[in-house]
Amino acid sequence: MHKLLQDLPGEKIMLLGNEAIARGAVEAGVAFATTYPGTPSSEISLNLFQMSQESDLYFEYSTNEKVALEVAAAAANSGLRTFCMMKHVGLNVAADPLMTLAYVGVTAGMVILTADDPAMFSSQNEQDNRYYAKFGNLPMMEPSSVAEAKDMIKDAFELSESLKQPVLLRTTTRINHSNAFVTFGEIKPRNTKGRFEKDPHRCVTVPAVSRGLHVKVLEKMKNAARLSDTSSYNFVQGQGPLGVITNGVSFYYAADAVKDLGLTDRAKILRLGFSNPLPRKMIADFLKGCEKVLVVEEGEPFMEEAVKAIAQEQGITISIKGKSDDLFSRLFEYDPAMVREKMAAFFNVPYTPKPSVDTSDIPEIPMRPPNLCSGCSHRATFYEVKQAAKDMDVICPNDIGCYTLGFLPPLSMGDFVICMGSSVSSSCGFSKATDQKVVSFIGDSTFFHSGITGLVNAVFNNHNFTLVILENDITAMTGHQPHPGVDMDRFGLSGYGRVNIEKLVRAVGVEHVSIIKPFKVQKSIDVIKEALAFKGVSVIISQEPCALYAKSLKLKKIRPFMVSDKCVDHRDCITTIACPSFYLDKDNRVAIDANTCVGCAVCAQICPENAIRPLKQ
């Protein structure tokens, strides 16, 4: 049985934040869950997916976050407790249905999780999704720890049901990817059989209906504000004239700082876990007892600005500070020492930081940037396109996935990346705006996510570029989740359909479609050259399973290669394709690590000396 399905209330277990969140949803009786994978949220869905195979929980990987939210909206309006999860930028994709779903509301509890990523450990921006709650009139809850996240999601479902509103649950990477002991609670029975009761004056958002719904959503938020003012998730810890207002993981940095600075009798902390709408009365009461107030929050000054506005309404003129030149930054994540230092400065208490070691005499340590894996087919495809387009002035828009790393030297393929699906649509723009040749790249999962709409646009508007769809049979970047092109039989799972990308692309109206097997180097280059010569939209589908995925499913026999004596050391292999299985041995000659080589043989095909050969075992 899946460890998170165990009916063992009181059992203490160490869980990753994302596992704790999945468990919390199960304890809450969640019956329906949807997502598009995105780090730092990926393991929540991984666990729900596994649990759905062993129970009557419904789970799906949807094609993108907008679809996931729309699917979920229907379930939550059919009386099922519904969970929809995504990373912070995913909520941008889902923003369209989100804003209107807030008007329509739900008939059963619905929690939408946004996993924000301060410091951008695996993201393209650092947006603070608390503004979505405010923007969309949605109640928001924010846990400070792994254990609290598990319990909070249960209360978020209750809150959603009482208000008939979806509730946003905001985590940050340091919740999602922390481990802690969690105590199992009871699992509430799941209601998996829903029924949709027609209610067009709530559910059909024509203008006449929506005008009324906007009034209603503001009323709901008034109720939410009353609940926020009395919520146990908003509480004061400690006492004294020095005030700290904080949220999320910053709460614990602040609590440790108060203790470490010897301020336990002089400082009190207001922790806000029900953070939209803010508990205005509670904040006003807190401010009245303070001489000065420090706001400790990562990201944007979301609470700070509101707290200052509340102080103005109350005629309170104490110093309230958070983000300013001499205190906290709007950049990146906080850490305990930073919070201690800023708090000491603001409250005028002495503090000497523990001196780090002197690093001035440390030699330069070579960087260890992420790299396409050994035997990754994307490397071969990038190399082949580069060869085929050798003498061309070419722009290469790229997309979000492992292959984004193609921008790194020596491949250096990837000139423009903004969001999922953008490679295709930006190619439309580049091809019209310039005379340069445009060759863009997108993964299979990302193509289904939002690349296909750009391709339809390109066909209709008669744009001129070549799109390479990197079909590696899985969503690789986030840890091997399925997408609509995946053969689910490989996982031993039945009951799924499968969408064929080639047929789909032809059906959209692309006239020049070709397939390459990227480990056949010269043949692929020839096919790519033909596609590049075509005037109009051409699509190349590069088919080869993700190397890690193929290895884990034993789809291929691994046959490592080696560098023979014929090598004359001109190092084309290292300098042009740079597979991480290459290394320089003690004689400073190129060698191949047989433990990591998967035997794709791309290097063997580009070596002018034919010096790379299969290793005889």
Place this chain on the structure above:
Amino acid sequence: METTRLIIVAVGGQGNLLASKVLGEAALLAGVPVRMSEIHGMAQRGGVVESAMVFGDAESSIISDGEADILLGFEPAETLRAIKRCNKTTQVITNTAPVPPFTVAVGLGTYPDVEEIKQLIQAKTAGLVAIDAMSLAREAGSPMSVNIVLLGALVQTGALGFDRDVVEEAIRRRVKPAFLDVNLKAFDLGFKAAAGV
């Protein structure tokens, strides 16, 4: 309860996350509060994986520069890179077997001399235990057990305050049965090697 802060640094695939889960399990068995945070994300593609573990009475789960009580490095250059997390009272345990980054192979960097790495760490911290965990892991029966060799060395130093039988029990709970014997041997080899240093 005293607070002990431990940073573990490794290259993706070296088993950092399993090692920290074993220590977490040991803390549960020993009744010690623990908070853990990890950074991976893109590490599957050759990057660095870092875990932070805070044992005892503190609420936060990450460790700031200068504040690690123990640094456990699975790769010597990564141990040196993490030296800013240390102060002069930090106990350092490191593997001496390099995993050169690919940047070195393409000539974009030079791998530092391992002896120099050891001397620098020795001079700046309270103590260094440096062992060739890769050789010991092979001796135990699998190069994949580098992580558990290093746990053995960590426990031997006493810096963490856990008895070896508690950690061995945690290994039994967290490691798949098929790999248990190899890992218990790896733990023992690491423990003994650290005692001999």
